[in-house]
Amino acid sequence: MTVSSAPGKVYLFGEHAVVYGEPAVPCAIELRARVEVTERSDGKLRVHAEDLSLDGFTVEYGGSTAGRPDVNVSESLVSAAMGYVDEAIGQVRDVTDTDDAGFDVTIESDIPLGAGLGSSAAVVVAAIDAATRELGVTLETDELAERAYRTEHNVQDGQASRADTFCSATGGAVRVEGDDRRSLEAPDLPFVIGFDGGAGDTGELVSGVRQLREEYDFASDTVAAIGDIVRQGERVLEDGDLEELGRLMNFNHGLLSALGVSSRSLETMVWSARDAGAYGAKLTGAGGGGCIVALDATPETETALSFTPGCEEAFRAELAEAGVKRLE
Numbered sequence: 218m219t220v221s222s223a224p225g226k227v228y229l230f231g232e233h234a235v236v237y238g239e240p241a242v243p244c245a246i247e248l249r250a251r252v253e254v255t256e257r258s259d260g261k262l263r264v265h266a267e268d269l270s271l272d273g274f275t276v277e278y279g280g281s282t283a284g285r286p287d288v289n290v291s292e293s294l295v296s297a298a299m300g301y302v303d304e305a306i307g308q309v310r311d312v313t314d315t316d317d318a319g320f321d322v323t324i325e326s327d328i329p330l331g332a333g334l335g336s337s338a339a340v341v342v343a344a345i346d347a348a349t350r351e352l353g354v355t356l357e358t359d360e361l362a363e364r365a366y367r368t369e370h371n372v373q374d375g376q377a378s379r380a381d382t383f384c385s386a387t388g389g390a391v392r393v394e395g396d397d398r399r400s401l402e403a404p405d406l407p408f409v410i411g412f413d414g415g416a417g418d419t420g421e422l423v424s425g426v427r428q429l430r431e432e433y434d435f436a437s438d439t440v441a442a443i444g445d446i447v448r449q450g451e452r453v454l455e456d457g458d459l460e461e462l463g464r465l466m467n468f469n470h471g472l473l474s475a476l477g478v479s480s481r482s483l484e485t486m487v488w489s490a491r492d493a494g495a496y497g498a499k500l501t502g503a504g505g506g507g508c509i510v511a512l513d514a515t516p517e518t519e520t521a522l523s524f525t526p527g528c529e530e531a532f533r534a535e536l537a538e539a540g541v542k543r544l545e
């Protein structure tokens with residue numbers, strides 16, 4: 218058995234815009250997905266998702282190499298839940314040139330699904346790392362990030378950036394712009410997260426922005442303006458100027474809302490955080506529901522969010538310096 222873990226992330230700036238070649242600054246956080254992999258001799262893939270709960274029930278999915286479920290759960294639901302894992306194993310078979318490799322995969326994750334905290338990237342990075350090492354192949358971090366990116370790119374119909382998966386593989390604060398990706402020096406940022414208990418469909422939300430850009434030049438201008446915010450934000454990040462970082466986060470959120478990826482619950486949490494005195498607050502990830510991220514070194518924002526209608530959970534998140542961890 219081989220075990221790896223990988224962190225989730227929040228976007229300080231740049232989600233959605235990064236899909237169209239603008240820069241983004243995601244930061245890894247200490248919420249992790251942990252994946253155990255044991256090779257099978259029969260070539261089958263069996264995935265046990267310990268805490269994958271969709272609509273109130275858990276899916277245990279196992280089946281032949283054709284990836285068909287042998288449980289009586291609708292295929293569409295299983296493929297939605299397991300699409301990333303299936304594709305990740307496909308990348309493992311490709312990079313290790315072992316088309317018939319079978320695995321028992323068990324996934325445990327602290328990261329809420331579809332909430333903008335990069336659960337898909339964390340699961341994919343940890344699964345690819347553990348499964349390749351189970352076959353005796355240890356990938357360099359860059360190759361691991363590349364294979365994880367290809368996984369998200371294929372699952373999200375070609376609509377994915379390198380940001381989430383590079384951040385999860387590398388850890389810390391990173392800057393991604395197209396193929397260019399590198400780590401950033403960042404101060405210890407006082408992240409506070411609000412979670413509305415919901416989720417957004419990344420593929421669907423990314424498609425919505427793509428359609429807006431195709432229809433309106435000003436939507437493309439809005440995406441480009443987010444890129445300008447990110448370039449200003451990375452200059453400020455190194456100085457650790459939380460006041461200006463917060464202002465830029467607020468601006469970024471406003472443009473994401475204009476692009477149609479916010480929601481009533483995300484707006485309520487963002488304003489609750491700002492009214493509590495946070496330096497800034499914005500949705501994180503694909504949007505549509507899920508999480509906001511705020512900066513506040515005091516307990517005020519966390520307290521205010523915990524009393525905000527529609528906020529199911531409020532918590533602090535530490536910057537995760539380590540990306541993928543090889544546990545066994």
Ligand SMILES: Nc1ncnc2c1ncn2[C@@H]1O[C@H](COP(=O)(O)OP(=O)(O)O)[C@@H](O)[C@H]1O
Binds near residue numbers: 268297300330
């Ligand atoms: N614990 C898990 N077990 C299996 N698959 C998971 C798990 N967590 C996330 N996933 C996969 O990632 C998908 C959510 O990814 P996505 O929509 O990009 O949201 P986010 O990355 O913001 O969490 C889930 O639908 C599922 O396919």
Ligand SMILES: C[C@@](O)(CCOP(=O)(O)O)CC(=O)O
Binds near residue numbers: 233234337376
């Ligand atoms: C919307 C996007 O920029 C980030 C998606 O983040 P998440 O999967 O919702 O955590 C898509 C991408 O960069 O692949």
Ligand SMILES: [Mg+2]
Binds near residue numbers: 335336381
């Ligand atoms: Mg994702």
